[in-house]
Amino acid sequence: MSNSTVTVETLLATTWEAAEPYVPKSLYGQALALIAGFPLLAILLNVARQVLLPRDPKLPPEVFHLIPVFGSAASYGNDPIGFFESCRRKYGDCFTFVLLGRKMTVCMGPRGSNLVLGGKLSQVSAEEAYTHLTTPVFGEGVVYDCPNHMLMEQKRFVKFGLSQENFEAYVGMIDEEVTNFLNKDTRFATFQENDPSKWDSFHAFRTLSEITILTASRTLQGKEVRGSLDKTFSQRYLDLDGGFTPINFMFPNLPLPSYRRRDRAQKAMSDFYVDILRKRQAGKSEHDHDMMASLMGQSYKDGTPLSERDIAHILIALLMAGQHTSSATSSWMLLHVAENPDVGEALYQEQVEKFRNADGSWRTMTYDELRKLPVLDSVIRETLRLHPPIHSIIRKVISDIPVPPTLSAPSEDKTYLIPKGHFVMASPAVSQVDPLIWAEPLKWNPARWAESAAQTHYSTYYEAGEKVDFGFGVVSKGTESPYQPFGAGRHRCIGEQFAYLQIGAILATLVRNIEMKLTHPVPEHNYHTMITLPKDPCDIAYRRRTKA
Incomplete structure (x- = not known):
């Protein structure tokens, strides 16, 4: 042989x-x-x-499941809100389910959100829960790839770029970008030239994704980024975005082509920002006082300066995280406005009353004026209530957490213990549609925000309650509010004011220029993505408004 x-x-x-x-x-x-x-x-x-x-009586009840390791992944992944509500009826406000080998302990309601989102650093860690998802996309050394105190300082650096002065300039930039999009994009600019009354349609999410990235790059990212939105940039963005999915969250390092594309795109995008930064430092590039300018020269409290890569990776994080949430929220908002022509007309008349000149032209609103438009504000609030971008917020348990009887088993006066190694999960999305808190919770009704009950929930989140400085400025802790569209506690979204500005200015500019209607019901939620998106079909019929 x-x-x-x-x-x-x-x-x-x-x-x-x-x-x-x-x-x-x-x-x-x-x-x-x-x-x-x-x-x-x-x-x-x-x-x-x-x-x-026999079950350990100190542990929260565990959701029954047939398949070991796989657990309740299918039920949770297909409809997390329905899954949570079903388990809540059977097990109470605190229960554990198995998700692909992980023990996930869910804490429901405002008290549950307070336990998870207001948890002590000695007990819960966002970094250990999310770093394997975010670090390959955002880059090393930022967000969840650094100690919590450094993340809080990074949020403080970002806050410098989110100033009142910058916001005033951003409103006009967004108005200009949206108007140019409508006038230049072939879908909107050409088909009605001979027949202004003709109706056509656009895909809500795809269109709003384009508008969102145009407006975000023009305002936060700077002239160089806005001027580089070509096919190469778009492909890098798409490849990087491919690493921001549920499979990446559960399995961060699979030997798949999409993972390799993600890693190549991350390096290319990082190099792209570093190149812009170096040109600015050498005086070879004119620029506004944008986010990169705000980050340049910043140092941590111990004197360590933000490195070139730190700045690049923070900008990538802002681009990726903000793009997903704002495009999703804007899509849901337009879908509901299109389904409710009376609301669309009220939005339009609000714009006419405040910003239309005698000759029929429009003047640009200021940031202060944008914040004081009651119809626009109620539409944004209600959309965020019914469609929060993130349905589940997770932390890793790093030391045992006692659960008070008011949350664990109030009828039995028991106290559960969530052991180290579990993950804890809050779902403000459930509280935001809880029939015990909201009247007709599944109905999109902007008028509810004129009522005292909704105003109280809003105040609890933004104004009333405990004020805390986690290292990036004093904020309302907001962890016990039943309305938490931007999270709560130390990891509350730093960009919520910009998000309000962006989606508000986009909606205002769109309703000035087009009428909208929906020829099908508002789509169901697609929970198979990291951010909750509308399922297809999500086309909106529209026509240009006639000029007076």
């Missing part, structure tokens, strides 16, 4: 023949049957463990 090649098939055949006198082939059939039956056996043992073995 020294001069011949032994194939795997030959070797197996030889082994089989040699073993035949001693091992009947029927035994191999039984072995194969045993192997095939192993999953069923695993399921039976998993069921027996849950049904027959």
